[in-house]
Amino acid sequence: MMGRMQAAVGAGASPDAQSMPAAQPAPYLSAQALVLGVAVAVLLVLVGYPLLWLLLGAFGLPQGFGLEHLERAFTRPQNFAALLNTLELALGAGALSILFGVPLAWATARSDMPWRRLVHALVALSYITPPYLTALAYIVLLGPDAGHLNRLLRTLFGFQSGPLNIFSMPGVIFVIGIHVFAFTYFLTYSALKSVDASLEESAQMLGARPWQTTLRINLPLVAPAITGGALLAAIDSMALFGPQAIIGSPAQIVFLPTRIYATIGGYPPRWGEASALSLLLVALTVAGLALQRGYLERRSYITVAGRGVRTSTAVLGAWRWPLLAYCLLLVFFSAAAPVGVLALTAVSHSWTEPLSLANLTLQHFYTALFQDQVSVRGIVNSFKLATAAAILAVLIGAAVAYLDVRSKVRGRRLLDYLAILPLGLPGTVMAVGILLAFIRVPLPIYGSIAILLIAYVARFLPLATRSANATFRQIDPSLEEAGRATGASWWHAVRRILLPLARPGLLVAFLLVFIPAFGELSATILLYTGGTETIAIAIYRLNDLGQLEVVSALAIFTIVVVLALTGLISWLSGPDRSFAAAPPVRG
């Protein structure tokens, strides 16, 4: 070999070296430019174009410029009530998220309470369960007359009626609170997990008692995470159309998303007013996100420690039992009870009858999965739409992420920002923008299933982009460069080295889009028509018809699909599943 090598030395200079005066521009630049161009175009059409229409619509365009829509968004009594209700909901849900999330996070992250993993898993379950399903479950649990818990309370304490009514403002806040508290829980949990024990031990060595250490070291360190989490919870609660409509509407309590829905659903649809209300909702969201960003930036000083953090564990003694009771009570009401009661309802002939063997049936599953036309169509459509949306989102997201991580192309930051933007936009708002934008396009998009696909890709693109971004960041660029140095073209190096290594991460990105797209409600409700119903629409409409048993069967089916795919994600992200998790060994 070595002899051959010697012969090859110097042969690299081609015979016509002299006739080649200038080096060619690197060919991959043009390939990159192509990828960039396509990604920008698709992003602008999917995200930029609808947002532009939203803005124009709020100012009365294209009919005629005017501020009356914006004015009406505040002055019309229904609109003003919706704004106040939305703010009340956000404050309430944010406060609840601290009350629920922080003690739980401390218990699972830092104490020796038993069953910490169970509590942690059930918090995750309450977050994974689509909130409109939790809302349905609470109609069964806390409906004013027939609700299981109400009946139990009446039997136990002899109330004449009630006593609790889920169809109320506290009801909405509670149902949304037990969903969104997961934000505060997870952020606080990871912050607590990243406070190194040496920080506390230093305080201890200086004479601080445990409660002083908690108060003066731990709390200030995790306070930004708590506030940031509560803000996220508040922001998310404003956008949750499902529970707002399912619980709020029967009680005549209107929030901004349900008000927007009513504004467009009425005759004639008032587009300008809907756009103005959407802008108002966006403004609230953006303000909240800006605040939250500020808090999270202050949080950064504790994540500096990175891996290898050793945390201390509080020894609770007898105090762990009351703490455990609180934690179990919470996860019971946020996860176990809603999912359990949906399962129970799904297998009962009639949910108002007492539980007995004679009352058991699988008929509702048969109806939901095979008989009911809307339901069957919804299942098929949801699978199709979620698959297509996830594929498209991963393709676009991967292109955007690649440009951001691997290239120095100008404008890649802006592109990245545009791809992350929809994360802060409520589904209702996206739907209004997309309606306004594509109602005028002479393509058969409006009223077709394509408009749902556009909405899903636009809404969940950030999830794919972030996931692809993180995946590419974990793969050392030298792996591709080594391919280039060995003679592979840009595309060859991407296809043979980057993509195989990124495959597990990109599959996770696919699932991260598939799961929310599968159960999407808040944009779909504005965009579907007869024939393009999805699973969420089927649930929503069957609930309106009062068929709670069939709805529950469909809900359980949805939860099973979502849970199975979520399990797949954590299996894929596990320590041994991805090459990306094992970068080139150092030393």
Add this chain to the structure above:
Amino acid sequence: MAFIDIVGIAKRFGGLSALLGVDLAVEEREFITLLGPSGCGKTTMLRTLAGFLTPDAGTIKVAGRLLSSPRGVLAPEQRRMGMVFQNYAVWPHLSVFENVAFGLRIARVAQAEIAQRVARVLAAVGLEGLEGRHPGQLSGGQQQRVALARSLVVEPTILLLDEPLSNLDAKLRERMRGELKTLQRRTGITFIHVTHDQAEAMALSDRIVVFNQGAVQQVGTPREVYERPANLFVADFMGLVNKLPGTVIAQTADKARVRIGAQTLDAELSHGLAGPLKTVTVAIRPEAIRLGTAAPDVPANVLRGRLLESAFLGNIVDHQVDVDGMLVRVQGDRRHGLAAGSAVALTIAIGDCVVMRSDGD
């Protein structure tokens, strides 16, 4: 014209100048090391040479063929260079065999020949029998060999090595150092090697290129760079050095007499130093200084001082001597047990004293 001809290469990253007009000529079959502290521009130079970066100014030619200029660069895959990365960049999803065969498959070499060539190169780097392993099952040293084999199998004319030894433990590093040198001799490939380890650079290289702050400080054989450093930075970077501030009292074309404290010594001017000099620094390596006045067989200086402390370091004894208030390290004498505080004489050959411009001049 040299084999590799680098002229005036400059590169900026935003506001940071990574390279400020680098000129370098490399002959065929040379082992060249780009040496310098982190952030000095050596890796930028290597990556520009590889074709991953486009220079802002300057040209790179190999065998007369223009490869890089601000107007465009020939893509890395078309340069017929090999590259070994600091983290080896062994592809974790491919077996050892497939890692090494990658370049041959790209070049559409016939299957039978691929098997032969991979086997031969794996034997050459001592990895026989590990063809089926995946990188996760290899030690750092073995991964290093895979990276080498992968670059060598395509028979490059130039091999670029980016700190290839820095992730190995000390013992393995020394062994791989020897193997790299042997490999380069046997293959006759031109090696361009980047490191921040001056001992490694001296052990391996035909010539060393010392970088600092984006500029070449000195190009020379290891001995030239060590014994005749062009400036104080190079003197400092190549190893421990005594830097004695002084004033020139007499000067010839290549020598000067310098007052150091209350004493004087004769010293040679460093390369390129000319014109009337006044405030200077005299650089003296610790191992060039002997204790006592035993006259050497070359012209020498004798300085008087007081021994502060001696430390036994095994292969050397490190004496600290106070010469008119200046601390001088002496390592050219293995005697031990001299009383602290005793008066000592330091004998230094004139050729080992180098006059340099003081920092900031």
